Amino acid sequence: MRPTVRRLTLLLALSTATLTAAHAQQKLKYPKPNADEIYDAVAKPAVPTTGLQGYADYLEKNQKYPAAAIQNGQEGTVEVTFVVEKSGGVSDVQVKNAVAPLLDAEAIRLIKGGPKWVPAENKGQKVRQRVTVPVSFMLPLGAGGPAPKVRPDEDGAAENKPAGPTVVKADQPARPVGGTDAFFEWIQKNQKYPALARKKNIQGKVMVEFMVQPDGSLTDVKLVKRLGAGLDEEALRLIKAAPKWEPATYQGKPVRQKMVLPVLFTLL
Known part of the structure; x- marks a missing residue:
């Protein structure tokens, strides 16, 4: 074979090998994502269908602050981690940092019952993504605290009086029947x-303070946090009744104890 022909044949072989290698490299560069893989970081993260502000509003308006947690002065931010599925639903909901059992459980309830999400995308395809959302619990001013402090009467009965040398904590806090x-x-x-x-599309929480008397009746009912538009009056009526x-x-x-609880108003 003449040198020119041999050189041309070699160049053709090298060109074919280069094209084949480039084609193989391109295939390796864009593999199909694993359908079950959970991503932490993606090109297009998952977002709530309501938007971030709408989701924050949902968490605030639908939060049911556990009565026992308010009574015990428990507050804080519960970080909840979960997977946003390709369908937009959530799964594997877990508490990332525990604050208090009742608050942790309420945070999980909120996330599970929340609106759907727009699923994450990676390389043009929907994928599963792990997301972490903080759920904050903040006691209203003057709410919460340890169990009521009482001291014995002269006849041995217990009544709720200002703290003094003989002040003690109640053995059992007040709680709703049932x-x-x-x-x-x-x-x-x-x-x-x-x-x-x-009519004005107003919803949210009205915080109400009241006293649980030794006979279990609820007295001294007053507002701590208002909403207006008739919601405050309705909250007072409900607690009184x-x-x-x-x-x-x-x-x-039995002894007296002051409580502060939220009355939730949600438009369906």
């Missing part, structure tokens, strides 16, 4: 949404 969930269910069932608030509670006790005898 539990907190039953109490809030009663509130929702008997709630009459004011027409003005409905609510079923009796199991009072706080000290040495087996």
Whole structure:
């Protein structure tokens, strides 16, 4: 074979090998994503369908601050981690940093019951992504604190009086008959949404303070945080008409205790 022909043949072979290698490299560069893979960082992250502000509003308006957590002065930010599926739903909801069992459980409930998400995308395809959302619990001014402080009367009965040398903590804090969930269910069932608030599309939480008396009745009801448009008056009516509670006790005898609870108003 002449040198020119041999050189041409060699160049053709090298060119073919180069094109084949480039084609193979291109295939390796864009593999199909694993359908079950969970991404932490993606080209287009998942976002709530309501937008970030809308999602924050959902968390605030639908939060049910556990009565026992308010009573015990528990607050803080619960970080919840979960997977946004390709369908926009959430799965594998877990608490990343525990604050208090009741607050942790409420944070999980909020995330599971929240609006759908726009799924993440990576290389032009929908993928699963792990997301972390902070859920904050903040006590209203003057709410919460340790169990009520009481001291014995001269006749041995316990009553709620200012702290002094003989001040002690109640053995058992006040609680709704049937539990907190039953109490809030009663509130929702008997709630009459004011027409003005409905017309103005006002919703949220009204914080109400009251005293649980030794006989379980709720007295001294007043507002701590207002919403207006008739919602404040309705919150007061509900607490005043609510079923009796199991009072706080000290040495087996009932005592008074101050409580602050949210009354939630949500438009359906």
